[in-house]
Amino acid sequence: MIPDDRTAATRSQTDVVIQGIKDMLTRGELHPGSRLPVEKDLAAQLGVSRGSLREGVRALATLGVLETRQGDGTYVTSLDPRRLLSPLGFLADLQQPAHAADLLAVRRVLEAESAALAAPRLADDDLAELDRILGVVDGILADDPDMDLEAFIDADTEFHRIIARASGNPALAAVIDTLVGRTFRARLWRAISHRGSVRETQAEHRAILAELVARDPERARLRMSVHLLGVEEFSAAHADEDPHAG
Known part of the structure; x- marks a missing residue:
């Protein structure tokens, strides 16, 4: 359906609001925790209607930039990377198995x-x-053939998240955190269909940890890449076998 001129105009004004508030943030007029000016004043400052201002504020709230507090006004959030990158999780959720x-x-x-x-x-x-x-994973492996595979995936997830957080790059850690959570099903399916993969993963994690303890960046990079390549290749080769696919 092609939008009419009024819808296009509203969308354009909403974009003005989004860009205007973004500019206020980049210029330092607003910062994390700042309260937005009252609606009438901000609409006048941006040259838009109050309706368009509300639409823009709602869009920025969805993106995690703003939050509206009932009876107290609208504030800039902490602008935490994990919150701002949350739409990436929506993209990941839409991916087919x-x-x-x-x-x-x-x-x-x-x-x-x-x-x-x-x-x-x-x-x-x-x-x-x-x-x-x-x-903990050693304990899970000891219960073979009745391993708690979901507990294994939880431990695997936390292992990777700790390393990501230690990277010193909050944005990188936030993206990794999202992707680790969204690949849960693929990793669980690998553990279910290829039981030996749990022991392989544990051995690879031990190898990664050894390089981290040795403070060797290049070998840690290589160990991590090889480890995740195995998961990636298994997923590509067995995609049609995933019982949740389709």
């Missing part, structure tokens, strides 16, 4: 870099926590 390998490929590239960045930055407490997580 047959395309899970595409997300895993993106994850591989990003996580290999995060491992390299994390190697010299991980605190001793972080390294101890990574070792503890792998100890």
Whole structure:
């Protein structure tokens, strides 16, 4: 359906609002936690109607830039990267199971870099926590053939998130966090259909941790890349077998 001129005009005015508030943020007139000017004044400042202003504010609230507090006005959020990058999760959710390998490929590239960045930055407490997580997985493996595969995936997820957070790049960590969560089904299906993959993953995690303990960025990058390439290739080769596909 082709929008009429009024709809196009409203959309254009909404874009003016979004761009105007973005400019106010980049100029430093607004910053995290700032309260927006009252509706009448801000609409006049941006040269738009109050209706268009409300539409723009709603759009920015959906994107995590603004939040409206009942009876108190509208404020700029903390602009936390995890919140601002949340629409990426929507994109990932829309991917069909047959395309899970595409997300895993993106994850591989990003996580290999995060491992390299994390190697010299991980605190001793972080390294101890990574070792503890792998100890939990050892316990899960001991229950074979009745392993709790969901508990394994949860531990796997936390292992990767700790490394990503230690990269020192909040935006990178936020993207990885989203992708790790959205590839849960592909990883679980691999664990179910290829039981040996759980032990393979544990061995690969131990190898990654060894390079992190050694503070070796390049070897940590290589170990992480090889580890995630295995998951990616399995997903691509067995996409049609996923019982949730279609």
